[in-house]
Amino acid sequence: MSDLLTTPAVRAYRLEATNHDGCFLGKNVSPAKFASGLDSGYAFADLLFGLDLGNMPHFGYAFPEFRGHLDDVYLRADLNTKVEWQPGLESVIGDYWLRTGEPVSICPRNLAKKMVDRLATHGFTATVAVEIEMTLFEESIHEARTKGYQNLTPLGGSAGTAYHLARSTDWVAYMTAVERRLDELGIEWEAWSDEDAPGQSELNLSPGSPIDVCDAWARTRQVLREVAFEQGHTVTFMAKPTAGYGQASHLNVSLQRDGVNAFYAPDGPSETMRHAIGGLLETMPGATSIVLPQITSYRRLVDLSGPPTTISWGISNKTTSVRAVCGHPKYSRIEYRVPGADANLYLAVATVLAGIIAGLQRQSDPGEQVATMAWCMPPGLGVDRIPDTMSKAADALDADPILRELLGDEFVDFWVGTRRWEWMQFHTGGGDPFAELSEWESTRYFEFP
Template identity: 70%
Template sequence: MGSDLTRPARAVRLEATNHDGSFLGKTVSDAKFAAGKDAGFAFADILFAIDLGTEIVFGDAYPDWRGNLYDIQMIPDPSTLVEWKPGLDSVIGDYWLKDGTPVPICPRNLARKMVDRLASLGYTATTAVEIEATLFEESIQEARKLGYRDLTPLGGSTGATYHLARSADWGGYMEAVVERLDRVGIAWEAWTDEAAPGQTELNLAPADPITLADSWARTKQIMREVAFDQGHTVTFMAKPTAGFGQGAHLNLSLHSGGVNQFFAADGPSPLMRHAVGGLLATMPGNTSIALPQITSYRRLVDLTGPPTTVTWGVNNKTAAVRAITGHPKYSRLEYRLPGADVNPYLAVAGVLAGVLAGIERKIEPPEQVTDMAWCLPDGHGVTRIPDTMSKAAAALDADPLLREYLGDEFVDFWVASRRWEWMEFHTKGGDPFAELSQWESTRYFEFP
């Protein structure tokens, strides 16, 4: 994906996510980029202090570096430089403090921290993601006028899966998306129509975790830009209508010496079992990261696709963690919890933290679920996934494993930001009894 930093362009767009997963940046001239590409570029720390409604978030202990509009440095990663379009390059970077240490709540740095800890154990991770999004006929300007409600699904109003009967506008949109992906060097494997009207799933090819998260963030931007160009609208909101929601399943395998360590001829390898054990042990707390917004929790309905119980099973798509076994190359874990609105880097960081905890502590998982993991009666021996933002935030706050791996400052910051989001919903017009409130549509349809 990398490009030559000396290749001339009229401008370079600096890119990174904030904690909520919004793709942020600024565009600088080629001369400015050449002068600052090593030392970095100043970004106000307020990007970690405001919510999606541009309100200052209160409720956590602000460290010295945050809260007074101090500058932090965004240092670009030269391996990510690409030509975005003629005359404009783009580059992804990380946030650093002026003393040369990483911003402890920087999503990309947090994911890299987990990758480095895995490497210290002798493992490299291979990851892939299934991105779900919903497309609408209306332009973004029309969608805004309608309050993002009662929009027309692109490709037809009936729900289906794998159907080829979508109208040409839907297929033309996806063809334009993958053409853009090819142009900027993002490897993809497949796209298909999904369950809800207008919904699509786009699968990115396996890559190392940081490359995958970079590609994931850029893919969402490309999908938005193609929609704008074609006069349509796309959203990654976890549940943009009262119908089906949409997720982002994360697939993972671990390798050492070029060998897939999750493979065993007779089923899950011991390493895979320990990884599953860690993922389930941290799942209640990780729910807050995987399901970041109010609407994220409206997906958690039995029999509709998303997992609702802290469970695992071999090739069981109703469980939260699906183990694919028996193949030296394709043996892997599918973490099915995250919503489409998850921050890609935090999704990676949270999952790798769970895997690390399981491996380092040799956590054994509970018995796998061999039947349907939805609608399990009380006393069946399984725990339900936290189904509200406040329950999930409390679980993360109390999770000693995630605190150890992700750091106290990140956990305290994230928990405070989710409690703030809960308060904004309940005091600014959100309706907890609606299938989908106008407050949620306004706040989440375009961001992240």
């Protein structure tokens, strides 16, 4: 194996993983260093889970046991993810472990793997797919930085209507280059199209196993950035990069038992699907904190503008937070429509699977579907609103015993602490809660995650 890893054709290996905020982190190592760390892992300072997006240490909550004195955690490379990123550079995704041999409990990839394993104890496997939304601008990243990420020019024109084929050729050239790059890397995609806001695009990855799709998501976003850099443009995954429409990461999930879609029933949602939806609705207030991770995430939650605003479900109803797609043994699935484009997909998948597992364990009943528009629903109809601020969502997660049991106290306490820290940074660092989009948010979130 070591001979294969030190071949002269390879000059370096790039180790990759996300932190809690969804930033794609890593470092390049020599072939000899890569070969030497296959069993032990590669040391990273625990600070990668201790800095906010402004590069300040989080404070104000109890650190996990392994954090606090800049000890090392260890990235273990998953050789199944190894690809040639460019000539001479191999790319490998991994997850973080302690020197004692235990997984880092707040590592996003580990948490997703934990929920996949927990689901398997109920006899199910999951298939997931994600819709990646992003906004493209004509300016280079250097020009965008100079302008404070404000008043940028949408790539492809200022028209704001979905599926518009009259975009200018610079937008087509960008998306075509992305398509080709994904093909080279072996990342399977299904479709891309113009989205609602000026400069906005959607790219759909092919369905697959949860961890494989999360890995593909992380790499696809890196490709989207690299192609933008190469072409002198800019791309962002902010939940709402302008005062217009926001952008999402809709997550589609189905369960299989012995190769058969457990969500399918000839007459509508199967009993398994109904239990899964029930669990997702029960855990949605707390889950919102994880799938809407940043201050700007909550600016999306506007009735009639696309995102769901109520804790609701419905068959083929895209105004609800959980859309049930029924009637076909292959395509019957749940679409979880709450996550923003800024969500860490590993954490979003872990949280959604946790809600599904809870529903299966508790045989949860989702109640009656919303068969009409779920936006602008008046009070008194028994349909609650999704928490619409970071602090409300963090409080809901803090108080959720179901997600605590499944995701673990250490992760929940860590996550809630970081979100309360983020809220404080916004309110003491120059953020404006009354603006449609403040400069503080653009500076903090435009490039990261």
